Amino acid sequence: MPFISNYETFSDQNPHPDSTIQKQKWFSDEFLCKFKGFWIWSPYLEPTKKVVEDFKPLPSDVIxxxxxxxxxxxLKALLYSIIFRSSKEKPLLFNHPHELIPSxxxxxxxEESNGKNLEFTDHKVRILGTHIPYxxxxxxxxSSDCKIVYVTRNPKDSLASLWHFVQKAKKFDEDPWTVxxxxxxxxxxxxxxxxxYDHVLPYREESWKRPWKIFFVTFEELKEDGKKHVKRLAEFLGCPFEGENKExxxxxxxxxxxxxxxxxxxINKSSEMPECFPLPYNSFFRNGQVGDYNNYLKPEMIHQIDAITRQKFHASGFVYGI
Structure with a gap:
């Protein structure tokens, strides 16, 4: 049977036009909160609102x-390596990609940083990450000439990866998020x-309308021909590979x-916890394969997701995900 949401409500601690927020249990005592039509994990609700209220991208930013x-x-590793490839240092050896490109x-x-950490780099280009929908x-x-790179992945692999990711949480054993x-x-x-699906489609549609502004790529495309898409990314970002040794x-x-x-x-094998995230560094590296969902999802689950993929993606002209 489809999951039926039993919505609860709560009042924001701070005054807000939407004083009552829909709240849905995720797993254990973790909740998702609905904000402008999307579900945000409760610790990131206020920071997301702050981004919307205060963030002003620079023309040189890459998002x-x-x-x-x-x-x-x-993608964080690739973008950092492409943009700062002239550096003689090898920061990926000693820094987790999420530290090099913060969200x-x-x-x-x-709450504790309130956006003040935006001056985090000595480089002329800031690379910033976000999961906020378009x-x-x-x-x-x-509002600026910043560049946007968007990556997506087969919905079934995305779900399988998220399910495994959540299992790294200490609370998972107390009240598991079953597959x-x-x-x-x-x-x-x-x-x-x-x-x-609502997250992916607008970024893709905008990339078709304004390919100079938004670069859209899939996980599977990168796996199939990484060199081709790294070259495309470099061209898009205005730093093409040149010289005799460009290959x-x-x-x-x-x-x-x-x-x-x-x-x-x-650093990527470390069980240490990042400063602002509840899971260890090593939780971001598990498999990295295409089609891994077949090892965890039953046929009826696959059919259930594929049916929605046809309805959402294929009907919109995006023949992807099955």
Whole structure:
């Protein structure tokens, strides 16, 4: 049976036009809160509002947007390596990709920092991450000439990756988020920054309208031909590979940002907790494969998700995800 939401309400601690927020249990005692049509994990609700109210992108900014668990960590490594490839240092050896490219709502605009950490880099280009949907942040991103890179992933693999990710939480054993519940919630859109389909489509549509502004790529495309899309990214970002050794430059970036290499760096194997995130560094590296969902989702679950994919994606002209 589909997951039926038993909504609760609560009042914001701070005055807000929407003083009553829909609240839905996720797992254990964790809740999702509905904000402008999307479900936000409760600790990130206020930071998300602050981003909407206060963030002003610079023309030189590069914004990596994504739905959770769709290849964000990989793209952060690739973007950093492409843009700052002239640096003789090798920051990916000693820094987790999420430290090099911080997220607006899950780090920079958390209550204690209030966006003051935006001056986090000595580089002329700031690379910032976000999971905020285009429907919420689009006008803000369009207020400057900043570039947007969006990555998505097969919905079934995205869900499987999210389900595994949540299992790293200490609370998971107390009240597990079962795969059955995860599938039903995903199909109903009640997952962090969901609905997934409503998150993906506007970024894709905007990338067709304004390819100079938004670069849209899938996890599967990157896996199939990483060199091709790294070159495309560099062109899009205004820093194309040049010189006699340009092919070697591309190959080195693709190799150094591969799952096999990144997952073996000590920082990425660490069980230490990031300053602003409740899961360890090593939780971001698990498998990195296409089609891994087949190992965890039953045939009826796959059919359930595929039916919605046809309805949402295929009917919109985006033949993807099945």
């Amino acid at each position: 990596l947007a994504s739905f959770p668990k769709t290849g964000t960590t990989w 607006l709502e899950t780090k920079l605009y958390l 429907q919420i942040i689009g006008d803000i991103l369009n 059955e519940t995860a599938v039903d919630q995903f199909c109903n859109g009640v997952v962090p920054f969901g609905p997934y 070697e430059q591309v190959e080195e970036i693709v190799k150094n940002c591969s799952f096999e290499i990144l997952s073996n760096h000590e």
